[in-house]
Amino acid sequence: MKKSIIILLSISIILVATILGAGIYVYKNILNINTIYKGVKIDGYSVENKTKEQALEFIKKTKEAEIQEKYMNLLYGGKIYKINLKQIGFSYEYDSAVSHAFTLGREGNFIKRLRDIKKLKTGLDIPLKSFYSEDKIENISKNISREINIEPIDAKINFNKGKITVTDHTVGKKVVLEDLVTLIDKNIYELKDIEIPVKDIVPNLTKEFLSRINGVIGEYSTSFKGSSKGRIENIRLSAEAISNKLILPGQEFSYNNTTGPRTQESGYKEANVIIGGELTPGLGGGVCQTSTTMYNALLLADLTIIERSPHSIPARYVPYGQDAAVSYGYLDLKFRNDFDFPIYTYSKITGNQIYIYIYGDINTKNYQVKINPQIVETIQPKTETIYDGKLSPGEKINIQKGRTGYKVNTYKTIMKNGKVVSKKQITTDHYRKKDYIYKIGPYLPANSNN
Template sequence: MKKKILLIILPVIILLAGIIGGGYYIVNNEINIDTIYSGIKVDELDVGGMTKKEAYDLLVSEREDKIQEQSMVLQYKDKEYNISLNKLGVKYDYDRAIKEAYEKGRNGKIHQRYKTIKDIEKNGMDIPLEYDISSIKVEDIIDEIGQDIDIEPKDAKIRITGGNIEISEEQMGQKVNKESLSKAIINNIYDLKNIEVPIDMAKPRYTKDYYKRINGIIGEYKTTFVNSSESRANNIRLSSKGLDGKILHPGESMSYNEVLGPITKGRGYKDAPVIINGSLVPGVGGGICQTSTTLYNALLLADMTITERSPHSIPINYVPKGTDAAVAEGYKDLKFRNDHDFPVYINAKVVGRSVYFQIYGDRKSKDYIVRIESKIVETIKHKIKENLDPKAKPGSRELIQDGRDGYKTKTYKYKIKNGKIIETKQISSDYYRERDAIYKIGPRVSTKPKPEPKPEPKPTKPTKPEQPEKPVEPKEPEDNSGSQNNKDTDND
């Protein structure tokens, strides 16, 4: 009985031992191995049965030269740019491909892995060898192409001479569409087809049609400087020239001081009278306030927006009170803005001893006129002060400082259309300070008669002579001297 049982069990044991032994062999010799499984290729190169290092060495030896040899062509009209993959910073991603090849069949349970391994061995598997590309090098190449192909657009130009308006044609430009070209290059790494360089047309900002809206004078003003010195006349000419031809586009602002720049002798300006503390004294740039004042009035008549303006500290003689515009570097400025929907052109010129400013714009849009009116609302009479100088000649009276009346003004702007006022606006309220007249006076002259001399007495016994009375000293009046603390400086 025992023999019979043994005969039954023994074959089963042998069968189990075979199964276990076979499984152990498969696990150790076909599954748990440190090489890439058979049937796996990378970029059509068989790496089955190789270690990672062996596969890496094979790929580098067979594919690295390919990068040096391959290139793509970028075309634009008759221009061609042959760009090698090496110049684009292209590199094969060997490590990623080898890692993917090695991991095939190594995930899941033993029986699942074994099935995958056998399927790969039977049917094969080819893993692509992908590229890495340097985005920085691609951008550099596109920049180089752009420098060769790009054409900057040219704005139309306008110039007004002697009342003649001349406008040149604008020119279209072109630019490489860098974003589109970059995508095309990256996507073409595998195909290496010829690429047509994408171009965007670049429009100029200012066209001839745009400048055609400057079609006539919308405001003009002139002042004269007949009695000015040649130095002052030079400064007016120089400052006017610095403003001639300036253009303000809709919404743009301008600063008189910024446009002219530093007022120095090195830039051609000369000494001429300027107003400091209410008095005229020599200074560099005297006269440029007449330029700014003339421009200011032209701007008002052109209905431009004045954002900063200051009156002189004393009245000036070339415009009505309340319509002047003083400037002083770093202190007083004339600033203005173009709130029209069309560009304006500043035309400045000096003819003889007159300075002219003409503001050109769209006369169809500005279909009204502007009138400026300044009113003196108060006159402040100056005071007279006398300062006693004990050393001066008795009874003398000498003028030391001229007196000047002060004024308060209000200036109004009227818009007139078809002979009717359509808008009234007060644009300024100014105060021109008065200045005291100051005299230096000597001591008062005494009106008391001198005492008659007494006859000398006949000699007798020596007696003590009588002491004559001392004359009464005149009392000094109060010292009311002084001047206004006026820090104003104007380049009159």
């Protein structure tokens, strides 16, 4: 009996010792190791039996080498832009993946841990989370755009002695930046070749468009014979200012804005101007003849007149109803190009004549315009007398010359192939009369017989 107890006790001691030994072994060689457990991979690469530091160094070195070899091709016009993933700041969250790998089999009580460690041996792959810089993608796209982008260049009109030539235009190129950024962003994991999205930028003024200016659609001239040197210079300056102007469809033109203030600094001279119905010396006298000549050319070209004013007295160089008075900041001549083609203005002075031409598409404006003013009322001046005792008896002095007034309706007629297409009244002008004023002396005494 005593011997049996000793045997059982010995067996128990051996069993306890074995269990303790096994526990110590498990703890020391399995549960308390500082390496990643068997079966753990990161993005397909085994990191088992590696410390965190070793695993981090290994996976980072391996994946960074892969990144260096990965690139995409951006293609345009036979040129290839190679974009390496490193250029866009592409990388992985190595630290978090390694930390995750190291925690596997290290959570919970020892039984759970042993089960987890055993299960890991069948294999577990931790995916790497990637990241990249959207700002770098945008900067790369902008740099490529700067190389590809071409500014469009308008065609230009050259006018020489009435002959018009038009230079070629240049179609611009522009990378669609937003689309390129999106294409790169979506291609990071596929790395296919990308056709860089580029759109053509057609300039506003193409050769075909400007070539529609192919002839004169309206012209007019007036004479300034007998004008003073100052007035002639003012006509020349204003005519030069409005010449060689391109007016696009829908665009408005202001005579005052184009010629500018009538100042000595601008070169304008003193000459007679109409103020309050009277001719008075002032800067810029004569610019109204230029505006009037232009107005008539515009009417004949059938352009839309937005603003026009008559003089207070009829101009001597055009029929009544066909003048256009201007005064900077007060009266202007404005028109708008309502055609679907551009127009071009040109003026010249030859001898005592100013000529203004409106060029456009003679194929579209293939009709004639006639301007017909009609005097509908003639207003005769009255005579006013003022008694002046200082004058001799019967003496009569004219102190204000009279002037006949007129009411004028002006009509525009459209003719095509010799037939009237339309006729309409375009203006009603009133030129003010001016009364005669005389001073008279005392009445002569009646003859008497003594």
